[in-house]
Amino acid sequence: MPTPGSADIGPSAANDFDFFxxxxxxxxxxxxxxxxxCQEWEAFEGSSAAQKVLGGQGNLDDNLLCMAEGAYRAVTLRSFDAxxxxxxxxxxxxxxxxxxDVPVVGGFSDAxxxxxGLFYADDTLNGQAIRVRFLWTPRSELGQPRWEQAFSVDGGLSWESNWVMDFSRLDAAPGLEPCL
Structure with a gap:
């Protein structure tokens, strides 16, 4: 069952993230x-390598984030509940x-x-209750997906977008590109 504030989520399928x-x-x-x-944004590069897991019912991506204060690694795990x-x-x-992190839950629909893809969770930031939203736009015609994160302090009436990732496919062998 979709979480509150996610009525716009449609039925999803285990292959929804195949584009990634x-x-x-x-x-x-x-x-x-x-x-x-805050209106000040920081820009940095990174790389990501995504693969299917759980017999195709999930996927995992290994991420390298190349920030000015130093690089770090992170993992995203996604699982589909049929x-x-x-x-x-x-x-x-x-x-x-x-x-x-608390999981965001949702799915894909045609808008x-x-x-x-819209995914939501209730969480806290610095002791304050927040609503979290992930927005995935496959942009299949471009082959350049986009992910956006936004937070709300009013239950989803208004949102502050705070992180955007634009992806460009690498033709290289599996693995992460080093930080330059």
């Missing part, structure tokens, strides 16, 4: 401070290996003729 399987160069843009009316038709997505930051 492979190797990617990533262009990141992230707000320097979240939920503080009974509910929903995906769960977890983030594990290599800088905090004992802490798995305005374009297939998009």
């Amino acid at each position: 399987i492979g190797n990617w160069r990533v262009q990141h843009r992230r707000l320097k401070q979240r939920l503080l009316a 009974a509910s038709g929903l995906w769960s997505i977890w983030w594990l930051d290599g800088r905090h290996p004992g802490r798995l 305005s003729g374009e297939r998009i």
Whole structure:
């Protein structure tokens, strides 16, 4: 069952993330401070390598984030629940290996003729209750998917987008591109 505020989620399938399987160069843009009316963005590069797991009912991507203060690794785990038709997505930051983020839950639907994925969770940031939204836009015609993260402090009435990742496919052998 979709989470509150996610009525726009349609039925999904285990192959929803097939567009993302492979190797990617990533262009990141992230707000320097979240939920503080900050307008200053930082840009950095990275790479990602995604593969199917769980017999095709999930996928995993290994990420290298090349930030100015130093590179770090992270993992995204996604699993599909065929009974509910929903995906769960977890983030594990290599800088905090004992802490798995609260999963966002949702799926894909066709909105305005374009297939998009919407995923939601309730979490906290600095002790404040927030709503989290992930937006996946496969942009299949371009072959350049986009992921966006946004937070809400009013239950989803308004959102602050705080992280955008634009992906470009790498033809190289499996593995992550080193930080330059």
